[in-house]
Amino acid sequence: MGTVNQTWVKEFILLGLSSDWDTQVALFVLFLVMYLVTVLGNFLIVLLIRLDSRLHTPMYFFLTNLSLVDASYATSIVPQMLVHLLAEHKAIPLLSCAAQLFFSLALGGIEFVLLAVMAYDRYVAVCVPLRYSAVMHGGLCTRLAITSWVSGSINSLMHTAITFQLPTCTNKFIDHISCEILAVVRLACVDTSSNEVTIMVSSIVLLMTPFCLVLLSYIRIISTILKIQSTEGRKKAFHTCASHLTVVALCYGMAIFTYIQPRSSPSVLQEKLISLFYAILTPMLNPMIYSLRNKEVKGAWQKLLGKFSGLPSKLAA
Structure with a gap:
């Protein structure tokens, strides 16, 4: 009988953030608006880069990949969460849970590597501009982008396969907003210390290694900027990196706080809020950061809006 019970259940119940109906309705409206803004904002960034030939550079090629990753990451989590906020039975089938874990973990890993690649791009632009x-x-840009997508996907595939081989017996309540890997591993009715070590090691490899490369790139970048004689030159060099540096602080900061920590902290509620921040707020903010802090993107928006504003008068003529 013990062997029969040590299997995966057919569906899981996601406990989510709240059981109060009014709170769930309010959260549904808030998260729906944020999700729509996220998808629209990232789609517009991709469209803008596609339409404006001045943005056909390596930096914006990587930004296109980042926007696609952000929109996809939010889509892997938020629609299911919205459905569950209004559903009485908050169940998710086993295969759907596995798919959600795979895609969210893969896209998160891809983003970390992409940010390191973008840091290298900024390093070349600032430190060796004549050879850029x-x-x-x-x-090279294509190979770096492919490496980002492949490495994140392989890491996620490995973890998904290992996680869903663990027996859960009769455990089916996931105390989280989605099928997040740590929350799913906690369902296992066997010792999961080896799984947690594997998660920690892969986090160090896929998260801390790119993070260290980002740090090294910016140490060289800052050193080069400080050597520039003119104040205007230093400002211009800094502005080429400001948007990327802001996004790095958001993405790596939240991920490191979530995965590279003692087991006793943070609390389950904190984990939910961190995952929520990373799944909704960060993908929504990224296109805004690049639009508001980047002169080239702002210039492209003005040019595009100018064309559309001039269209009615041309049609009338």
């Missing part, structure tokens, strides 16, 4: 075109050629 020769170093950051199309072939």
Whole structure:
């Protein structure tokens, strides 16, 4: 009988954030608006880069990938969460849970590596500007982007396969907003210390390694900026990195706080809020950060809006 019970259940129950109906309705409206803004904002960034030839550079090629990752990451979590906020039976089938874990973990890993790649791009642009075109050629950019997608996907596939081999017996209540890996591992009715070590090791490899590369890149960048004689030159060099540095602080900061920590902290509620911040707020803020802090993007928006505003008068003529 013990062997029969040590299997995965057919569906899980996501406990979510609240059981109060009024709170759930309010959260549904809030998260729906934020999700729509996230998808629209990232889609517009991709469209803008596609339409404006001045943005056909390595930096904006990587930004296109980042926007696609952000929109996809939010989509892997938020629609299911919205349905559960209004549903009485908050169940998610086993295969759907596995798919959600795979895609959210893969897209999160891809984003970390992409941010490291973008840091390298900024390093070349600031530290060796005369060789920028020769170093950051199309072939290298494509290979770096493919490496980001493949490494994140392989890491996620490995963890998904290992996690869903653990027996849960009769445990089916996931105390989280989604099928997050740590929350799913906690359902196992066997010792999961080896799984937690594996998660920690892969977090160090896929999270801390790119983070260290980002730090090294910005140490060199800051050192180069401080050597620039003119104040205007220093400001210009800093502005080329400001948007990326802000996004790095948001993404890596929340991920490190979530995964690289003692087991006793944070609380389950804190984990839910951190995951919520990372799943909704960060993907929503990224296109805003690049739009508001980047002169080239703002210029492209003004040019595009100018074309649309001039269209009615041309049609009338």
